[in-house]
Amino acid sequence: MNKQDQLNMIKKDFINCQKVLLAIGDETRQSILLVLMGTDCQTGLRVGEITERTHLSRPAVSHHLKVLRDAGVILMRKEGTKNFYYINVRTELGLLRTLVSDIDTFMENFYRNDEI
Numbered sequence: 173m174n175k176q177d178q179l180n181m182i183k184k185d186f187i188n189c190q191k192v193l194l195a196i197g198d199e200t201r202q203s204i205l206l207v208l209m210g211t212d213c214q215t216g217l218r219v220g221e222i223t224e225r226t227h228l229s230r231p232a233v234s235h236h237l238k239v240l241r242d243a244g245v246i247l248m249r250k251e252g253t254k255n256f257y258y259i260n261v262r263t264e265l266g267l268l269r270t271l272v273s274d275i276d277t278f279m280e281n282f283y284r285n286d287e288i
Contacts, residue, residue, distance in 0.1 A: 175278075175281075175282055178274070178281065181274055182271070182275055182278060185267070185270055185271040185274050189268055191243040191244070191264065192243050192245060192263075192264045192265060192267060193268075194239075194243070195240050195242075196240075196243075196245060198236070198239075200226075200228065200232070201236045203226050203228075204222060204228075204236055204237065204240065207225045207226055208222070208246065208258060214258075215258070216247075216248075216249055216256030216257050216258035217257055217258070218254060218255065218256060219233050219234055222237070222257065243264060244260060244263055245260060245263050245265060246258060246259055246260055246263075
């Protein structure tokens with residue numbers, strides 16, 4: 173694959189990753205993700221539990237959870253009137269792996285510097 177083809181592929185990768193990059197680029201959402209990843213609870217956490225652990229307001233947590241859900245980073249499970257949020261293990265985050273891998277390949281192919 174030539175340089176331009178690889179650049180075009182990386183451009184498509186960036187386009188595919190835009191929602192995820194915007195969602196996880198925010199420090200507050202990173203904090204929420206760390207809380208969700210750090211819990212032993214496999215069934216997810218409720219907004220109140222996330223609020224307690226992040227010290228954010230309930231409306232702020234709800235807003236950030238919506239952004240993360242819209243980007244496919246987290247999922248919500250309903251149990252009666254309760255909503256539980258958890259990391260999406262089949263998430264769009266896999267697109268980031270592709271992006272990083274394609275950039276890495278590009279850099280090795282066209283910017284290899286054996287002297288460094």
